[in-house]
Amino acid sequence: MRAITKPTAVEAFKRIVDIAPVSGDIKTDESGYKYLEVETLCVHISDPVRDLDKLVDWSPLGKQAMDYYRDQLVYGKHIKKDNPDDEAKYTYYQRLREYEGLDQIDRITDKLLDFKRSRRAVAVTWQPWVDLESKDPPCMDLLKFSIKENKLCLSVVFRSHDLIKGWCNNVYALVHLMIELSRDWLDVGYLEVISFDPHVYMSDVDRVKMLKENV
Secondary structure (H helix, E strand, O other): OEEEEEOOHHHHHHHHHHHOOOOOOEEEOOOOOEEEEOOOEEEEEOOOOOOHHHHHHHOOOHHHHHHHHHHHHHHOOOOOOOOOOOOOOOOHHHHHHOEOOEOHHHHHHHHHHHOOOOOOOEEEOOOHHHHOOOOOOOOEEEEEEEEEOOEEEEEEEEOOEEOOOOHHHHHHHHHHHHHHHHOOOOEEEEEEEEEOOEEEEHHHHHHHHHHHHHO
16 A cells, blocks of 8 residues: 655645556456556545635646536535436435435534534445446545544545546545535544555556646
């Protein structure tokens, strides 16, 4: 496992770009996409709100797409997929807020309000009865909230993580989720992103080379 500790998401992503491979042993995933593998990553961002908007400058998706994804995950907008070829039958909002009829985020907030030192403020998105056979199972599978030094902190586990098109998008939305949940009662603390099977798709190698020139 490789650990990265940086104050902001932008600085963390720059370090990810620095270690991202552009050649090596090419692998093929279950969907037939070719990629380069990276060792497991644990990224600790101590001040994730600072310079968050600058993260959009490093993503190939652009601000409009990142705001769309943020609004979908945090606020439940755009629930109906616009792309008819998208095989995903869910959004993260639905998995977090409508998990078998349970709003996990509301329950977690109530738990932390009741007992700030709780170690049980955990939400999951994985549904084994669905996702083990799904063609597009969720990559973000576990969120653990905690209060440290009177700040709302979040640790997130990804079973698989696209480092170029996915990481910036995910972090951008997750920090906004932290901002929304901490509003009026806490400051935002650290964000930790634990990525199993992080990877760079071969289709993104040229972009990685370009990003490396700007790090």
